[in-house]
Amino acid sequence: MLLVLAHTAFRAWAMFGAWFQEDDFEFLRDSRANGLTLDYVMEPHTGHLMPLGRLLADLSMAGGLFNWPATAAVTAMLQGVVGLAAFWMLRTLFGMRWGIVPPLMIFLFSAITMPASVWWAVALNQIPQQIGLLCAVACWVLAERTGRTRWVLLTLAAVVFALAADIRGLMIPPVLAAISFGWFETGSAKQRLVSLVRRRWLIIIVAGAVGLGTIAYYALYIEQNRLDTDWGLLGPLTDTMLGTGFATGITGGPWDWYSPTPPAAFADPPEWATRLSWLVIAGVVTHAFLTRRRTGRAWALLLFGLVTLLLLLWSSRAPFVGDIAGTEYRYLTEAAALAMLALGLAYLEVDGAAGSSVPRESPMFTPRFPVQVPIAITTAIAMSGLWSATQFALVWHGFTDPRDYVSRLSKEFATTGPLALADAGLPPTVVGPNLWSEQRVPRLVGLLSPDSVFPEASHDLAVIDDSGALTHAALEVATSSEPGPVDGCGWRIPEGEKTIPLVRPTVDFDWWLRISYLAPKETPVVIEVEDGDAVRTTLRAGLHQLFVRADGQFDSVDLTSIDPSLIVCVDKIDVGTISPGAPLT
Incomplete structure (x- = not known):
């Protein structure tokens, strides 16, 4: 014994x-x-x-x-x-x-x-x-x-x-x-x-x-x-x-x-x-x-x-x-x-x-x-x-990486509450890439902050960095829109819809758009790229940046369903991959 x-x-x-x-x-x-x-x-x-x-x-x-x-x-x-x-x-x-x-x-x-x-x-x-x-x-x-x-x-x-x-x-x-x-x-x-x-x-x-x-x-x-x-x-x-x-x-x-x-x-x-x-x-x-x-x-x-x-x-x-x-x-x-x-x-x-x-x-x-x-x-x-x-x-x-990552992320969610998040991937030291090959971050976040969401579009997008800290979303730009023809506005959308061309087309990949715009008041909008799913969201009144998922290969971005009585200015559309930015907390 x-x-x-x-x-x-x-x-x-x-x-x-x-x-x-x-x-x-x-x-x-x-x-x-x-x-x-x-x-x-x-x-x-x-x-x-x-x-x-x-x-x-x-x-x-x-x-x-x-x-x-x-x-x-x-x-x-x-x-x-x-x-x-x-x-x-x-x-x-x-x-x-x-x-x-x-x-x-x-x-x-x-x-x-x-x-x-x-x-x-x-x-x-x-x-x-x-x-x-x-x-x-x-x-x-x-x-x-x-x-x-x-x-x-x-x-x-x-x-x-x-x-x-x-x-x-x-x-x-x-x-x-x-x-x-x-x-x-x-x-x-x-x-x-x-x-x-x-x-x-x-x-x-x-x-x-x-x-x-x-x-x-x-x-x-x-x-x-x-x-x-x-x-x-x-x-x-x-x-x-x-x-x-x-x-x-x-x-x-x-x-x-x-x-x-x-x-x-x-x-x-x-x-x-x-x-x-x-x-x-x-x-x-x-x-x-x-x-x-x-x-x-x-x-x-x-x-x-x-x-x-x-x-x-x-x-x-x-x-x-x-x-x-x-x-x-x-x-x-x-x-x-x-x-x-x-x-x-x-x-x-x-x-x-x-x-x-x-x-x-x-x-x-x-x-x-x-x-x-x-x-x-x-x-x-x-x-x-x-x-x-x-x-x-x-x-x-x-080997403390998973414990440290989850511990920090849990503490940060306790401070911020539920968030709109982008899936930038888990570090391979936290969960091996052969496991949870899909929805890896959402699955983990679903345990720690069940009310957090992973939207197709958001003005307040957050990203988790490799240490488990919550950050503002940043974009590693691969291509951008052509300069707009209107001084002080860029691309004017006076009748509720516009196709904005890119400097160069993308390759087939999972992309994010960052749309910098000015709207006189709140209005619905539909964002769509070639062969991609239409994303329905809302533009806010004022000067803002909107992050939107856009998968596939495309050379322009379509904005439609905007209130035709409004004149919306789009300064620039950047296309790239999402990454951690400035600390959120």
């Missing part, structure tokens, strides 16, 4: 020093915009169905918008449950013995599960996924050991719990089937399979229905963005994901991180460290084989999980980013739990399981290490993993 408490305290420190990033903003917006309805919880996010994650997002939002301490507290609580579930699983399978300490320590302090702690969007999916996996294994072993139906039902509940977080919960039933086949059946492979089907035919049907139903729902209702299968990527991805990412992460690494765009951090171990990790893994597998019987099935179970995670990544995200995805640990989270399970199954006997690993009557490796040796190795791996995890957390702690 002390290990679980230490693990939870460390992960809480890591979480409280981080902040909302990337997809987190979308979860906040969705939670704020939607009530707790079935449509809301079943709304997919980037191809993932995650009703449990949306419920957890609402729970965090109960503490207030952008309340990171409340969000981190909920996540830390769930991380503590992961530690308890890991301890319970090991104790259930192997009993209360010192032998469960090494796999527990390696799991609790591995850097592999760090993204599932500090990145809220990942935690919403993968912390429940870990809880479901660990509890399902424990409940299933109790069901096999006792034959009681309640443990079967609790196993199903754990699988459904994991599936409610992410489709990777489909990996759990094959793991449970492998445990039954390898540890609770006897005889030849055929005899084991027949016995298993006879004993568990009902649960096999139920689990199959749940799995096929989930797959069918995804196929019919969840839109997936996929590229063509890239067989050439599979080899390099295997090397980065299993050869580098997993191997070093499970042995205390990766010791170094590559962070081209913080806070994203990829495992970047030295070459010698990767080779040393494989020597450690090979040494453990070999030692288990030489000293115990029936260890291969434990490593086969781990290999199944790793290959499943590899194929999922290869067929989904890796084609978009390349083999570097294999060194991003959020795609390997379950591997840490499966490695803990495999290590226990290889070296410890499962109570009541005839197929457990047992010591060889005549070991092929006879030297006996003092107990201090495995303790020292385990402690070194755990402390090394803790150090690597700390370095990962510090990357997140040092």
